[in-house]
Amino acid sequence: MNDRDFNPRDSKSTEKSKRIVAKVHEKIANSRQDFLHKLSRKLVNESVETCHGASVSFR
Numbered sequence: 001m002n003d004r005d006f007n008p009r010d011s012k013s014t015e016k017s018k019r020i021v022a023k024v025h026e027k028i029a030n031s032r033q034d035f036l037h038k039l040s041r042k043l044v045n046e047s048v049e050t051c052h053g054a055s056v057s058f059r
Contacts, residue, residue, distance in 0.1 A: 010018075
């Protein structure tokens with residue numbers, strides 16, 4: 001926890017603003033993770049299709 005995370009002198013509106021900003025940051029982070037997950041899944045699926053189509057032998 002940072003020193004900036006909690007200040008007993010912060011007003012209610014400051015605390016509310018911090019919560020709103022935290023939610024927006026979380027949403028952006030989740031969107032970024034979702035995109036990367038979908039992209040990597042797509043690349044893996046395409047790679048598997050290519051290997052199956054090429055009749056590759058793994059010995």
